[in-house]
Amino acid sequence: MVDKTITMPVIALRGMTVLPKMMLHFDISREKSIAAVEKAMVGDQKVCLVTQRNPEEIDPGIEDLYQVGTVALIKQLVKLPNNVIRVMVEGLERTELLTLESEEPLLVGEIEELQVPMDILDPVTIQAMAEIVKEKLEAYGKENQRIAKEVVPGLLVIPDLGGTSGSGGSSAVLGLPPPPAGT
Secondary structure, eight states: OTTOEEEEEEEEESSOOOOTTOEEEEEEOSHHHHHHHHHHHTTTSEEEEEEBSSTTOSSOOGGGBOSEEEEEEEEEEEEETTTEEEEEEEEEEEEEEEEEEEETTEEEEEEEEOOOOOTTSOHHHHHHHHHHHHHHHHHHHHHOHHHHHHTHHHHHTOOSHHHHHHHHIIIIITOOOOOOSOO
């Protein structure tokens, strides 16, 4: 995806963020989210995941979403009762959401890969920043036992700042409340 835009299905996440190198599951129940997953599954199994600014918004437009999202690979789907689907994804790369179209019954966005320049910092600074992020993750894990069991151990072994900051930010740094059921 270097220096080009692509169009793909978009899922607006309520109260959570998925970043590169993360693997996690979430439940979806909105028709637009289900349609986006179905379209992705007949193609390359990739969707763009973007976080809603207001988790209470039922039908978000581009102004209701953060511009930076993540392209994710859908790894597994489990159909649950009441038209809920549990989706397991792996975050692949950061993206910028350029446009958003509501092509019934799903959201489709034009996205572009977002390059994060890591070469502007010296190695000592990068290592110090990675240690600070890891310390914050450990402190957050002590406060939130579910995150501690599911996420923190995997994050603490990521060797570089890019991996740590890309993965840990969704839970620890953003401090978002738990997502409402059915994204």
